[in-house]
Amino acid sequence: MKTIGLISANYISKMFGELLDNRSLASLPYGGRYRLIDFALSNMANSGITTVGVISPYDSGSLIDHIGVGAPWGLDRKNGGLFVMPGSAYGLQSAGSRFLLRDILKNRIFIDRDDADYVIMEGSTDVWNIDFRPLIEQHSKSDNPVTMVYKKVPRGEDYSGYFLDIDENGMVKDITSEGHAWSNYFADCFIIDREYLSEFIDSFETLEYMDMVQIIKNNPGAIDIDTYEFKGYLGKIKNPTDFLKVSQAMTDYDFRNEIFCNPERPIYTKAQDEAPVFHLPDADVRNSVVSAGCTIEGRVENSIIFRSVNIAKGAVVKNSIIMMHGDIGEGAVIDNVIADKYVTISDGVKIYGGDREPVVLGKNKTL
């Protein structure tokens, strides 16, 4: 039951403003030291999948810099390993693009030359920690060529995307964009027979501008699709408000335990090598996540502080995300702010955002 993985990192969204000016959503820094794609790659690695393709986005610099040759995920291998492949949607802006058929067609050699039985297709922007082995096991026992992964979610605006209408045998009846009271939210992930995938992309070649899930959605009943329920945490990040919320989830004990502290399935990321955090005598950090290399003299509450950030005396950082190399000056106050890398807040400057609408400060900005 050999399985290979294909991660689509070709996600573009206009919802993030300056945060995605020069990077893909997949390489958005998250949680103090990670990038969103770390979850997709770690899920593959922790499930024993050693051949993984990543379809790269148009702005691929930060992503490629981050994943390199895949060493942190054990993917720098002779046999299999990491394949970073070009995306096809050159400069295309489409929030819905996940598994664009054209991306897969362009890189079909990745699928055709392998002898694997199955391909797991995974998005790259969800915060989750899933073991794919039970999914592979279930799929291998089923006669259906596709098994889609979903999570039961309460109705709410936080879950925009596709929902699965599932019959009593666990088969997909329909795919919709609307959720009901409790809905089966498609987790941007499915497993498909490799040979079937090859046939699929051939037969729908004329629809290459479409998303695979869209094609399936438009052809109800044409494909037998099984389902697999994921019961863990699934953090969707579709806008800065989500991003702040899913980031602050890191201050929750159960969240940290499930996502980051499972000894069987650690989340790997590019290794940095920074000194321990120096909490100076006036520091006062509460309910926050702080990454290595920071020097803290001020107050920090309910915030996520990335590596090598300085927070000066008398500064107050609340409900915020400060990315790498941020510099918060003396007496500065920031609340509900997402500050990208190398943002400098000068002494005494005060910035307040709303919890439903955080203020986003782009890279290298000085205020």
Next chain:
Amino acid sequence: MKKKKCIAMLLAGGQGSRLGRLTTNIAKPAVSFGGKYRIVDFGLSNCANSGIDTVGILVQYKPLVLNKYVGTGESWDLAVEDGGVHILPPYAGEKGGEWYEGTADAIYHNIDFIDMYDPENVLILSGDHIYKMDYNLMLQEHLKKNADLTVSVIEVPWEEASRFGIMSTDDKDRITKFSEKPKKPDSNLASMGIYIFKWKALRKALLEDHDAENTSHDFGKDLIPKMLAEKKKLFVYRFEGYWRDVGTVKSYYDSQMDLMDNVENINVFSGDMKVLSNSNMYPPQFIGPDANVKDSLICNGCTVYGSVKHSIVGSGAVIGKGAVVEDSIVLPNAIVGRNCVIKNTIVNEGAVTEDNLTIGGADEEISVYGRAKLSI
């Protein structure tokens, strides 16, 4: 193969018995330091920062953690073609095997290894010193003086000189006398246990020392006096800066506290001669809603619910709710239970304290709590 100007041999086989429980099941160079580092990081980082890309690490005493930690040397950018890091344990030959009997003997047993690289010079290092040093500057002086041996020395206060191996020199820094822990020192230049030898000269001395009688096969006690007696060209290299031998619990504690109390002495925060480490993949630290952390170093992977003052908390350690940790060092993956009061204590790596425990007092000497429970 490219010809090597200088390769390093790092002595990492000693037990470090004066560190007591800290080295019960781990070699001294692998003992945790400063929360996220291990002692050997300083020597390896110095090599990397000095452009020395070939390092033999001589291991003997309980090397398992050390072997895994050093790995291919990749963490120090030392995993290179035509060089790299080599772990060198004692090995058997036609006539059976022998343990390393002393510092010089350890190198003697690896003459074949050094010959494989055929370097012009060999740098001998100890795996248990805390310092930042550019060995290349020392090598330049060694070459300029065409020395057979250059010994790195540091000026120590006169009143402490009798605790060290003291080098007496002439006005051109040529060594005239070496006295191990002299009662009445006539110099305050202490040997740092860092040597650069011409490989040819060292090779010859090692072979002769091996066959000699009444030798303990030690660089300081035997090799250097022998070369001095043979009127070889021995010079000192004067190192100025921070250097500590962390041989005792007290010195081990003090030099870690220096990381935050005297940042200018040994700056692990600066990118200059950066101290590299093979840090595990921990998530960032979490500081809880009621935590109170002041004047402390806290590492990735830590979870702090209690109060931490003037202390170092190592990677992955947990400080329970209501606990008070002061003037202490909590080594990696240790768990300090709820409402514990810990003062002037080093909590061993992976050790777990029960809830409501009081360990150490403000006026007590530094002690080590618990037995290390190591994981890789």
